Amino acid sequence: MTTITQIKGGTDNCYIVADDGKAILIDTASRPHLDKVIAECDKYEMKLIVLTHVHFDHAENAAELSKRYNIPVAVSKTDEELFEDFDRQPLSSYGLVGKLVLGLSLKVLRNTKVEKPENLIFVKEGDDLSSYGIKAKIIGLPGHTLGSIGVDVEQKHLFVGDELDNWVRPALGHLYYDFDAIKDSAQKIKDLGQRTIYYGHGKPTENKI
Numbered sequence: 001m002t003t004i005t006q007i008k009g010g011t012d013n014c015y016i017v018a019d020d021g022k023a024i025l026i027d028t029a030s031r032p033h034l035d036k037v038i039a040e041c042d043k044y045e046m047k048l049i050v051l052t053h054v055h056f057d058h059a060e061n062a063a064e065l066s067k068r069y070n071i072p073v074a075v076s077k078t079d080e081e082l083f084e085d086f087d088r089q090p091l092s093s094y095g096l097v098g099k100l101v102l103g104l105s106l107k108v109l110r111n112t113k114v115e116k117p118e119n120l121i122f123v124k125e126g127d128d129l130s131s132y133g134i135k136a137k138i139i140g141l142p143g144h145t146l147g148s149i150g151v152d153v154e155q156k157h158l159f160v161g162d163e164l165d166n167w168v169r170p171a172l173g174h175l176y177y178d179f180d181a182i183k184d185s186a187q188k189i190k191d192l193g194q195r196t197i198y199y200g201h202g203k204p205t206e207n208k209i
């Protein structure tokens with residue numbers, strides 16, 4: 001049976017999806033929360049880390065955890081450049097919440113260098129994760145970053161990273177690199193139908209259909 005554990009690192013979420021003792025980690029939270037993430041991961045046979053995108057609050061512990069469990073880190077090829085330089089895909093925001101979040105995070109986003117994992121693999125739309133013990137597929141959700149991806153588990157649980165967020169209520173990601181793309185991705189999520197949506201920030205909700 002598939003179980004989902006939400007790990008809260010401050011305002012950031014990461015998730016363990018487990019099935020029959022084997023598990024994948026979706027995002028990794030930021031450095032101050034590493035011990036908390038390890039404490040949860042240690043309960044499972046970890047198989048894979050998936051990064052919904054390469055921002056520090058999702059990816060900062062990836063290299064460390066990859067070494068600890070000797071497992072690969074899956075990311076989209078298009079986000080690889082963000083390990084080098086956050087500003088390759090600068091962010092804009094909409095609304096008051098967006099302005100606040102961007103104001104608070106921009107400096108840290110710019111100044112935090114996310115270590116690139118040695119064991120990096122590239123994934124794209126449609127890739128199947130069953131060889132890692134989880135019945136899930138990668139779904140492309142560009143917009144927040146160019147290479148943002150989601151993970152669709154058993155067509156029931158959808159992990160969307162920052163493509164959508166739930167700071168106040170479920171909404172389009174308040175920060176984006178490409179607004180048209182983030183709108184298209186939101187429509188794509190809507191069209192998937194019945195799902196529980198797990199956000200990078202905020203509590204899970206049911207999909208808005």
Ligand SMILES: [Zn+2]
Pocket residue numbers: 053055058144162
């Ligand atoms: Zn982000």
